[in-house]
Amino acid sequence: MTVGAHIAPIARSHIENADIVFFAGHPLMEMWVTEMNSNLHSLQVFYAEGKDRRITYKEMVNAMMTEVRAGKKVVGAFYGHPxxxxxxxxNVIKIAKKEGYAAHMVPGISAEDCLYADLGVDPGKVGSQHFEASQFMFYQRQVDPSAYLILWQVGIAGDKSAAKFSTGKAYRQILVELLNENYPNEHKVALYECPTVAIREPRIEWITLGDFIEAELSLITTMLIPPSQKLLKNQSIIDRLALLEKNAH
Amino acid sequence: MTAITLLEKLGADASFDPSLLSAQDKETLEDIISKANTFNAIELISVPDEKESEEKEPEEEKEPEEKQS
Structure with a gap:
């Protein structure tokens, strides 16, 4: 998300009026949010390579809940849409509510929103499916190749440990083979990254699916896979609907 | 204007033309951008075994009671 651009007025107001702000995002955004509220605590400190992110996330929630329980007005500001x-x-909202505190989420602008704008993709045109890349690999999912497929967190695709900052080519090879069930290696896919600052361009890199194995990925890379098949008419439903209209006259 | 204020203005003010930035401002911006560390944006976990997954919602923690026959 881009510094200065991607924040809702209500989110900004909550940040400005909070007793304490917890922040998870890019260092430049952290500096930006610090201008809104100087009592900012970074949640990035809880990440560490080799550390199970389930622990990291619990620590983030505990840090925020400790301040909530102390009676403070707490804001958790997260990269993109929280x-x-x-x-x-x-999790923190569920726990706060369970303990009787008022808590709610304010929507933000996600990587998905930026992707649609920067790539000129309308998810309503043929439909859009979103999966976390590792989950897509671990579970048997039904892919509709006539719709867009968007895979998130492809930089750590296939990480069973929940502790890696990246996974390698062997992992991506397996992901590509899985995708080959619906998309040939020559199929064009886009690697997308939203710019953090307005003087940078978004990363929009069109490559073949086969080249994905060798591609440079970061922790904010999202992969867009356009349809490989045309929409197929559901003729029996169309006929039934036509019959309804005919009988209505 | 600080570097972060400049970046905010660049992102929020459509009438603010980046080409009008002074050489010093450009240098300041490039400096702050280059010095910014990478960050971790991964905020979701998927694990192959559902039982290993993240803490369940409070409502889901309780096992459903067996129906009395």
Whole structure:
């Protein structure tokens, strides 16, 4: 998300009026948010390579809840939309509510929103499916190849440990083979990263699916896979609907 | 204007033309951008075994009671 651009007025107001702000995001954004409220505590300190992120996320939630229980007005500000592909914000709100505190989420602008704008993709055109890349690999999912497929967190695709900051080519090879069930290696896919600052361009890199194995990925890379098949008519439903209209006259 | 204020203005003010930035401002911005560390944006976990997954919702923690026959 981009410094200065991607924040809702209500989110900014909550940050400015909080007793304490917990922040998870880019260091430049952290500096930006610190200008809104100087009592900012970074949640990035809880991450560590080799450390199970389940522990990291619990520590984030505990840090926020400690201040809530102390009677403070607490804001958790997260990169993108706090409720999209983000576990700690959902968990902390559930726990706070369970303990009787008022808590709610304010929507933000996610990588998905930026992707649609920067790539000129409308998810309503043929439909859109979103999966976390590792979950897509671990579970048997039904892919509709006539819709867009968007894979999140591809930089750590296949990480069973929940402790890696990246996974390698062997992992991506397996992901590509899984995708080959619906998309040939020559199929064009886009690697996307939203710019953090307005003087940078978004990363929009069109490559073949086969080249994904060798691609450079970061922790904010999202992969867009356009449809490989055309929409197929559901003729029996169309006929039934036509019959309804005919009988109505 | 501080570097972060400049970046905020660049992101929020559509009438603010980046080409009008002074050489010193550009240098300041490039400096702050280059010095910014990478960060971890991974905020979701998927594990292969559902039982290993993240803490369940409070409502889901309780096992459903067996129906009395």
């Amino acid at each position: 409720g999209v592909f983000a576990l700690p914000p959902h």
